Amino acid sequence: MNLVGENLSYKLTEELQLRKISFNFEKGKLYTILGRTLSGKTTLLKTIAGLLMPDSGSMRFEDKNFLEIPVWKRNIAMVYQQFINYPHLNVFENIAFPLKQRGLDIKKINDEVFKSLKLVGLEGYEKRKIQELSGGQQQRVSVARSLVKNAKILLLDEPLVNLDYKLREQLREEFKNIFVNGLSKESIVIFSTTDPREAMELNGEVIVLDEGRVLQVGAAKEIFENPKDLKVAAISNDPPMNILKADLGSNKIKFEDIEIDIPNHLSKLTNKNFNFGIRASDIELNDNGFEFEVELAEISGSETLLHLTRGNLKIITSIEEVMDFKIRDKVKINFKSNRAYAFDEVGNLASSPFRGGNV
């Protein structure tokens, strides 16, 4: 009864293609596709929707060959990153559109539309024209239109990316609510995003996609705690995880001229050379720490991102408060080495704070 895809391949351009993607989506669950731009997120969603026909591979849903079913019979709903609505219809008619296609009676349509208007917080707007709404409201309309169908598969293709910061936070909260309360247990929700925080916050099953390949599948927590390799670590962290080429000394870890004590969970590493990975948030300001020079300081929201250099070392750290730094300022930092990761020379995860030793 699951939505099962096997070896789906589709070639749009050289950069943008799906390479033998397989998945198994269960009903009643939320899936997040995490990947950078051009990783094939939209292409994958469009393939599931039926807007694109894969070059090879198979897809089954409810014991039917899904690829043989034309788009309009698939009973799916989709929200795009552009706010797609019907420009010639008003808000009510927009949301009622999918129900009208099913030929429901007017009273039922009315009820359903007002229910979903309430869910997205657009009561009182039903007579408005689409062009009179703000971007966020337009996106709410298309979300309402996708929810009203009670579709078995709900696809959300970066629905929050074109919204401003505040609205994005707010709508993301609402999405979480909707996913928990507003959906039937029969639906599969697939949400794609480039933002690791979004993926973590939605707390569903995460599929990490890169260059049209599935890199890792797992619960959000698992992806965060144990990224399979350097690529996953880069995609699932924002700012990306700092990766430093390191040597394992007798009881120290060395990179460039810095030496730090080996934390417990890295003590079982066997290879002398490895990649030392540490999140920007796991580097703290400390007066007894190592001196770095500020290359760039940016304030994002309520935190400060510092790009630091020391010789050939380049790292990014994030500080949980707004601080004013000038370029070339000297700062002293300390690595929280008990939160560090080790990746072997080819890039696979060797050890993490949550899974010690040689894996």
Add this chain to the structure above:
Amino acid sequence: MNFKHKYVFLFPGLFVLIGILIFPIIFVVRLSLSGWNSYNGLNFIGLENYIRLFTDDPRFWESFIRLSFLSVTTVTLQYVIGFALAHMVWKEIKFQRFFRVLFLIPMMTTPVIMTVIWRTFFHESLGPVNDLLQIFDVAPKWLTDPTLAKITVIIVEVWQWTPFMFLLLLAGLLSLPKEPFLAAAIDGASPIRKFIYVTFPLMAPISIGAIIIRLIEASKIMDTVYVLTSGGPGTSTETSSFYIFIKGLREFQMGYAASMSFTYLIIMIISLTVIAKVLTKLLLKD
């Protein structure tokens, strides 16, 4: 900006406008109030021409009703066929460019020449149409039967001007946003419903424009009738412009022809405005 400069730049356009539009209209009004002939000049006779037109000339009104029928029928057919063809080559099909050009050819040929060719086609004893119809043992009088002659005029007009409609509608289709179609497919609209609920409403503004332009053009129909039937048999294909032409340039009743022209102009302005309003009401909801 110096005040006078404005007029210097405005003058060339204004001059042309006055010369080709405003002066003729004023002249026609003046002419319609006179009986103009070679020895009297513009002798003022008041509303006599108009009184004659409204009380004593059923032929004008018959030709006007005929014209309304012909132009509404031809434009409707052109719209339906033009939309179908445009919709066909709008989608990705084989030889798309070839078809797009092919459908435009009738419009690019000279109307009078093409009408002569059509007249030859439909010739009762020598034309290839009846030659082919011989198989079924029929020989319709394409040009000499009053009803059939009207149909022949409609066929030729539709053939000649559907490409124009096709061109406007294709341009309209190509300028439509793609997104609503993606949404409609996802929302469970079959191809036919997609056309009814998305394509057609989105095309409404362009459709109204195209229909009005073609109605204006179709109301001027003259060359087709002139070459094909000369208004005959009898007066069964005679249209307003053709009748005005006969009165003015064959019988040289210039004053009377002018009064008909002016009446015709007023009726056309009013009726096209009404048609535009009605179409807008019907096709666009606000």
